[in-house]
Amino acid sequence: MASIMNRLLRRNLSTSLRLGVEGPSATAGHDGGMDLWRKLSFFVAFPAVILCAVHTYLREQSHPHEPPEFIPYEHLRKRDKRFPWGDGNKTLFHNPHTNALPSGYEH
Known part of the structure; x- marks a missing residue:
């Protein structure tokens, strides 16, 4: 198992050195994915949390507080x-x- 891992790491490292980049993660192309998740966080997740908080607050205000x-x-x-x-x-x-x-x- 360790020999397979070593071969894969060597192959990935040699490919990245041939391409002139500084590591195996630089060839993965994660910039587009990071940008997508950042946009989803700011334009979908945060507004959804705020809308749920406002909805909960308004429902609690209209709820009778009598035992x-x-x-x-x-x-x-x-x-x-x-x-x-x-x-x-x-x-x-x-x-x-x-x-x-x-x-x-x-x-």
């Missing part, structure tokens, strides 16, 4: 033992607007 109705199901929000932080009743990433306690929302 859903609290229904005290027995199998949800069960506390067999206290959490080791805070008052022991709230989860680690507790949000009072969206996460209900066993007795209901905090407001």
